[in-house]
Amino acid sequence: MRICRFDDNRLGVVTEKGIHDVTELLPQLPAWTYPLPVFDPLVENLPKLRSALEQQSKQSAPKPLKGVRLLSPVANPGKIIAAPVNYKKHLEEVLAQKELHHGNLINEIHRAGLFLKATSSLIGAGQRIELVHLDRRNDHEVELAVVIGKPARNVSAANALDHVAGYCIGLDITIRGPEERSFRKSPDTYTVLGPWLVTADELDDPSRLSFSIAVNGEIRQDANTDDLVLGVKELIELASSFYTLHPGDVILTGTPQGVGPVRPGDVLFARMDRIGEMRVEVVAAK
Ligand code: MN
Numbered sequence: 001m002r003i004c005r006f007d008d009n010r011l012g013v014v015t016e017k018g019i020h021d022v023t024e025l026l027p028q029l030p031a032w033t034y035p036l037p038v039f040d041p042l043v044e045n046l047p048k049l050r051s052a053l054e055q056q057s058k059q060s061a062p063k064p065l066k067g068v069r070l071l072s073p074v075a076n077p078g079k080i081i082a083a084p085v086n087y088k089k090h091l092e093e094v095l096a097q098k099e100l101h102h103g104n105l106i107n108e109i110h111r112a113g114l115f116l117k118a119t120s121s122l123i124g125a126g127q128r129i130e131l132v133h134l135d136r137r138n139d140h141e142v143e144l145a146v147v148i149g150k151p152a153r154n155v156s157a158a159n160a161l162d163h164v165a166g167y168c169i170g171l172d173i174t175i176r177g178p179e180e181r182s183f184r185k186s187p188d189t190y191t192v193l194g195p196w197l198v199t200a201d202e203l204d205d206p207s208r209l210s211f212s213i214a215v216n217g218e219i220r221q222d223a224n225t226d227d228l229v230l231g232v233k234e235l236i237e238l239a240s241s242f243y244t245l246h247p248g249d250v251i252l253t254g255t256p257q258g259v260g261p262v263r264p265g266d267v268l269f270a271r272m273d274r275i276g277e278m279r280v281e282v283v284a285a286k
Pocket of ligand 1: 082083084141143172252254255
C-alpha cells in the first residue's frame with residue numbers, strides 16, 4: 001500500500017488511478033493529550049487501520065496526483081537518523097575533494113556511527129526546499145529512507161526488517177562546511193521525504209533498488225542500494241544497539257557518489273525502483 005499526506009493534512013492511499021482521500025479515518029487514531037508520545041501515531045497504528053484504509057480507498061474517487069501538494073508521509077517522527085558515507089564511492093569522492101570534507105576527519109561508517117537531523121527540517125515533495133547561507137555550498141543527497149513500524153531495541157540484523165513500516169525516497173540537503181553534520185543538515189526544509197510511504201509488504205527486499213536524482217534535467221546521482229556499506233538490516237541493528245527505534249522514526253541510509261550543489265530556482269527530480277518519483281523545487285529562504 002502507498003500512503004501519502006497532502007494539502008491541508010489530508011491522508012491518501014495512492015493507486016495507479018490517483019490519490020484516494022481517506023482523511024475521514026484519522027479520527028480513529030487514539031486522541032493523545034500532553035505529554036505527546038515519542039512515536040508517530042499514524043505509523044504506530046497502521047496495522048490496525050490497514051483494512052479500513054483499503055475499504056475506504058475503494059469508496060473514495062481518485063484525484064489526480066498532479067493537483068495535490070504532497071507533505072511528508074510521516075508527520076511526527078521522533079527522530080531522523082542518518083548514515084554518513086555509507087557508499088564506498090561516495091567516501092572516495094569526499095576524501096578527494098576539499099570542498100566536501102573541509103578538513104573534517106571523515107571516517108568510514110563503522111567508525112563514524114550515525115547522526116541525527118532535527119525533525120523540524122522535514123517537508124514533503126510538494127513543499128519547497130528553502131536554502132539558507134547562499135554564500136556557501138548547499139548540496140543534494142538522495143537516499144533510501146526507512147520508516148520504523150515497531151519498537152526496536154537491540155534487534156539483530158536477521159530480524160531487523162520485521163520492524164520496518166515502509167520506505168520512501170529521502171533527500172538529505174546539506175550545507176558543506178566545517179561544522180557538525182547535524183547542524184549543517186538541519187535547517188528548516190533540509191529533509192524531504194516522499195513522494196509517499198510504500199509499506200514493507202510491497203517492498204520485501206530493499207537491498208537492490210536503483211535510484212537517481214536529476215537537477216534541472218541533468219542526472220547527478222545514479223546508484224543502487226546494492227552498494228550500501230551497511231544495508232538496511234545492519235543500520236537497524238547498529239541504531240537499535242544505541243537507542244530504541246520507535247514507530248515513525250526515519251533512517252536515511254546514506255547517499256552515493258555524485259553529490260553536487262543546488263541553487264534557488266533549481267528543480268530536483270528523484271526516482272527509486274518500487275517507490276516512485278518526486279519533483280521538488282528549490283528556492284531561497286525569505
Ligand atoms: Mn546523507
